[in-house]
Amino acid sequence: MEVYSNENEQVDALKNFFAQNGKALVVGVVLGVGALVGWRYWNNHQDGASREVSAAYQQVSSALDASKPATLEAAAKFASDNNNTYGALASLDLAKRYIDNNQLDKAAAQLQSGLQDAKDANLQAVLNLRLARIQLQQKQPDVALKTLESIKGEGWTAIVADIRGEALLSKGDTQGAREAWSKGVASDASSTLKEMLQMKMNNLPG
Incomplete structure (x- = not known):
């Protein structure tokens, strides 16, 4: 089963998520919360510099395509260049595309990089939850359990x-x-x- 099968669900669809069953439901909730966290940041940091970074993030994110390496490279560069919330959000998006390419190691590494940029506890939780899911798929339950300990x-x-x-x-x-x-x-x-x-x-x- 794909770890991030519900990435493209709209935030308002969360109300209907719990009508579904299985692990994908929980993943969808995590992803939805991640989108809400990102949206809160977009609204709370709308000074000039943040607007520019936000616009750049949206451009990079909307262009992401797992079948087009150049878009992955652009997102990776953006995440590396922006050690802030937007960099962390880019890491979330990029990790999903790595999952699409069945590159679990790269996805995990990208999430860990995003954790270094995230300051908000909720955003950190989203990153750690996704990371724990990947670690489970990599058959590393002890590592996943350790990751979960970071979530408050x-x-x-x-x-x-x-x-x-x-x-x-x-x-x-x-x-x-x-x-x-x-x-x-x-x-x-x-x-x-x-x-x-x-x-x-x-x-x-x-």
Whole structure:
């Protein structure tokens, strides 16, 4: 399954995301939150310099095409040249395209680079959640669990619990997965996300 299958979903479609099932749903939520974080920054930093950087980011982002290496190189240069929020957002976009090309190592490296530029805790959380998903796909559950430890804030509890449960289950720790998902069910998450986590718990052996 593609890690970022819902990248192009509009932010307002988040209201309908929880009608879906499986990991792609959680990924879609993470991506949607990432878009909201980016939009908040665009609105809060509209001085002259920020407008220029914002315009440059939008141009680079809209031109990205996984089948066109030149657009990937342009985005990578933008991310490298801008050690700020826009650089981090470019890293998010670029990592998705690397996933499209099945270049998981490059995607992970780009997200780690973005983390060095991100100052906002929510943006950092989005980067770390995406990184943990990739690390799981790379069959590195222990690394993914370590990445999840960096995510703070009650608003992320259920999504972190979902990924943590998947990581523990991949290690054969059924009880650990059950406890992780149970924490997500007990959190202040949407009812449908809780139902999804409960369904995963119900499907566990024993």
